[in-house]
Amino acid sequence: MAEPSPTAPQSYLSLVETCDNFSPARSAEKLATWRLAPGPSSPAIGLLRPSVVLQLINENKGTPDEQKPWSFFLDDTDKPAMTFAPWVDTPAKRTAVMQEMLERWRDTGLYPNVIGPRKWRGEMYPIYRNPFGKNDAPLEEAGDESGLNYAFRMERAACALFGTVTYGVHMNVFLDDPVHGCRIWVPKRAKTKQTWPGYFDNSVAGGIPAGLGPFESLVKESMEEASIAEEVVRSHARAVGSISYFFSTSEGWLQPEIEYLYDLRVPSNADPAPFQPKPLDGEVESFELLPLEDIVPKMRAGLFKANCAGALIDFMIRHGYLTPDNEPDFQEIITRLHGRFEYNTW
Amino acid sequence: MAEPSPTAPQSYLSLVETCDNFSPARSAEKLATWRLAPGPSSPAIGLLRPSVVLQLINENKGTPDEQKPWSFFLDDTDKPAMTFAPWVDTPAKRTAVMQEMLERWRDTGLYPNVIGPRKWRGEMYPIYRNPFGKNDAPLEEAGDESGLNYAFRMERAACALFGTVTYGVHMNVFLDDPVHGCRIWVPKRAKTKQTWPGYFDNSVAGGIPAGLGPFESLVKESMEEASIAEEVVRSHARAVGSISYFFSTSEGWLQPEIEYLYDLRVPSNADPAPFQPKPLDGEVESFELLPLEDIVPKMRAGLFKANCAGALIDFMIRHGYLTPDNEPDFQEIITRLHGRFEYNTW
Numbered sequence: 001m002a003e004p005s006p007t008a009p010q011s012y013l014s015l016v017e018t019c020d021n022f023s024p025a026r027s028a029e030k031l032a033t034w035r036l037a038p039g040p041s042s043p044a045i046g047l048l049r050p051s052v053v054l055q056l057i058n059e060n061k062g063t064p065d066e067q068k069p070w071s072f073f074l075d076d077t078d079k080p081a082m083t084f085a086p087w088v089d090t091p092a093k094r095t096a097v098m099q100e101m102l103e104r105w106r107d108t109g110l111y112p113n114v115i116g117p118r119k120w121r122g123e124m125y126p127i128y129r130n131p132f133g134k135n136d137a138p139l140e141e142a143g144d145e146s147g148l149n150y151a152f153r154m155e156r157a158a159c160a161l162f163g164t165v166t167y168g169v170h171m172n173v174f175l176d177d178p179v180h181g182c183r184i185w186v187p188k189r190a191k192t193k194q195t196w197p198g199y200f201d202n203s204v205a206g207g208i209p210a211g212l213g214p215f216e217s218l219v220k221e222s223m224e225e226a227s228i229a230e231e232v233v234r235s236h237a238r239a240v241g242s243i244s245y246f247f248s249t250s251e252g253w254l255q256p257e258i259e260y261l262y263d264l265r266v267p268s269n270a271d272p273a274p275f276q277p278k279p280l281d282g283e284v285e286s287f288e289l290l291p292l293e294d295i296v297p298k299m300r301a302g303l304f305k306a307n308c309a310g311a312l313i314d315f316m317i318r319h320g321y322l323t324p325d326n327e328p329d330f331q332e333i334i335t336r337l338h339g340r341f342e343y344n345t346w
Numbered sequence: 347m348a349e350p351s352p353t354a355p356q357s358y359l360s361l362v363e364t365c366d367n368f369s370p371a372r373s374a375e376k377l378a379t380w381r382l383a384p385g386p387s388s389p390a391i392g393l394l395r396p397s398v399v400l401q402l403i404n405e406n407k408g409t410p411d412e413q414k415p416w417s418f419f420l421d422d423t424d425k426p427a428m429t430f431a432p433w434v435d436t437p438a439k440r441t442a443v444m445q446e447m448l449e450r451w452r453d454t455g456l457y458p459n460v461i462g463p464r465k466w467r468g469e470m471y472p473i474y475r476n477p478f479g480k481n482d483a484p485l486e487e488a489g490d491e492s493g494l495n496y497a498f499r500m501e502r503a504a505c506a507l508f509g510t511v512t513y514g515v516h517m518n519v520f521l522d523d524p525v526h527g528c529r530i531w532v533p534k535r536a537k538t539k540q541t542w543p544g545y546f547d548n549s550v551a552g553g554i555p556a557g558l559g560p561f562e563s564l565v566k567e568s569m570e571e572a573s574i575a576e577e578v579v580r581s582h583a584r585a586v587g588s589i590s591y592f593f594s595t596s597e598g599w600l601q602p603e604i605e606y607l608y609d610l611r612v613p614s615n616a617d618p619a620p621f622q623p624k625p626l627d628g629e630v631e632s633f634e635l636l637p638l639e640d641i642v643p644k645m646r647a648g649l650f651k652a653n654c655a656g657a658l659i660d661f662m663i664r665h666g667y668l669t670p671d672n673e674p675d676f677q678e679i680i681t682r683l684h685g686r687f688e689y690n691t692w
Contacts, residue, residue: 131677213670213671214669214670214671215669215670215671238665238666239663239666239668239669239670239671240663240664240665240666241663241664241680242670242676242677242680244677244680244681258677260669260670317585317586317587318586318587318664319584319586320584320585320586322585323560323561323585323606324559324560324561324585324588324606325559325560325561325585330588331477331588331590331604334587334588334590334684335590335684335685335686337684338680338681338683338684339681340681
């Protein structure tokens with residue numbers, strides 16, 4: 001595949017807008033809310049495009065005495081919403097209903113650019129009752145959900161079909177000293193990657209699968225993607241916040257994302273060898289230790305994966321490189337990188 | 347005045363909610379938008395409660411040939427809005443109209459708890475065309491506005507009457523070493539302060555007046571409030587982001603605020619004396635160097651000024667003390683501390 005082509009230098013806000021490029025309230029296409037249970041008091045867990053709403057309604061064809069898995073309703077303010085049917089009332093049942101349906105959609109060629117055989121990930125992602133709030137309600141049925149407090153699990157690739165929030169971890173491994181300034185380990189994504197081939201990335205980045213917490217996901221990804229040993233991550237990685245943004249693909253699929261951020265600063269008196277990332281699983285072509293001033297032009301030329309540019313911009317804000325005195329879009333950038341996913345679309 | 351009384355330990359989210367306690371969209375009282383010019387394309391610069399709208403309409407009483415400074419209109423979607431009359435079309439004219447009116451309101455006893463003689467600050471605050479975006483439109487008239495790019499200036503105390511965004515700087519001066527852990531210099535506000543007497547504060551905090559940029563305001567406040575020399579701040583303070591939240595007073599006045607945040611870490615090998623804050627202008631009763639683990643219980647007991655608790659919580663997030671693994675409200679806290687001020691109220 002081709003290398004990405006550099007653009008003319010973009011502003012930092014423009015880079016953020018590439019990543020946070022969708023507002024449900026301003027969507028040209030009308031969207032329905034996906035709720036866990038009927039009624040507007042049930043939290044929204046996703047957003048559905050018209051074609052998906054019709055497909056779900058189509059699922060309910062059949063004889064009148066069959067159990068139908070979906071309900072369509074209008075809420076108190078006449079906004080359209082979909083929900084599981086009342087009998088689909090446990091995490092295990094929801095997971096099973098989704099899995100059977102999605103595998104059938106995949107095998108019959110529905111939405112091939114999202115869940116086709118080449119897009120299917122075979123990874124289960126958690127769908128939370130409330131993507132922002134405490135998810136501490138007891139499970140109706142712990143069972144195969146390992147006691148975790150999400151509403152159900154779903155194939156990763158399908159999340160974009162339903163506009164459900166996905167969660168990830170992004171870490172910058174960096175050195176900072178008076179002689180060289182700030183230098184960050186920057187990977188280049190393999191040219192064979194399905195998404196963003198050949199683009200630059202954050203030192204370690206990956207999605208959080210069902211059953212793993214954020215830090216444990218970071219430990220796992222650090223080894224799998226960058227060969228950084230578990231004890232190095234546990235001793236030196238530090239949680240530093242998150243970014244959240246609403247991304248829509250070029251085909252209009254909806255990917256609201258929350259990325260938990262970590263800094264791993266290589267101590268100035270330490271042997272740098274254990275901190276040096278190396279490709280392991282083929283997802284990364286190479287790692288390079290680049291001064292921040294060399295990274296910025298690459299980022300502004302659009303050569304970083306969009307959300308990795310967002311994480312780098314947050315790094316530059318937290319470390320004093322972008323300030324309210326030197327960046328005219330400072331406040332707009334900060335609030336766009338920490339968006340709430342209000343599912344008020346009508 | 348009395349010392350503040352400790353509350354039962356509050357969650358971090360509850361502390362944030364004390365500071366971000368208002369949502370225009372969910373306001374019980376209907377609010378009008380204050381726009382710079384008629385028409386919904388002109389950016390909102392404030393929110394007006396019904397009593398202020400009536401007061402502004404009352405300003406326009408008089409003979410028909412008089413120049414009236416205010417216009418009331420309904421926008422395209424029939425939302426009520428106030429604006430300056432077309433002839434009030436330069437920063438200097440807007441500043442003059444506001445100043446004459448506010449001094450008259452003060453002298454005739456209107457809104458005594460907001461702009462009465464004891465509340466009046468005698469400090470001019472900038473009102474920007476767009477509180478979040480680039481404010482780089484050329485001034486219609488530079489004149490007495492010193493070439494700065496705001497729409498006009500207004501008495502600080504009056505900002506809460508009009509729901510205009512105010513800007514400030516907050517800095518934590520801290521030491522961090524393996525022996526003592528993280529320790530922060532914490533001031534106690536003077537018992538004679540009009541707002542939040544006797545509460546704990548951030549090491550340095552203050553509003554940004556018209557004519558000063560964020561960092562220059564920080565330099566000024568560091569000396570005035572904490573006796574920290576200019577060269578210490580210039581060499582060691584680092585911009586680390588911002589928090590933004592919508593605060594409403596107990597009387598319902600509206601104070602959306604953006605606070606630019608700074609960290610000043612005392613280098614571990616430096617003489618600590620120049621970094622030690624000392625009261626200077628009488629606004630602070632005393633400074634104490636407190637371990638973070640002693641600060642947290644005071645904060646959770648409600649003994650910090652609300653927005654200073656917000657800045658401390660942001661500090662704890664950036665420095666790895668609050669993480670997505672140990673704080674169930676992590677994402678809710680982050681997005682609430684980085685709110686956008688959407689003035690969609692109807």
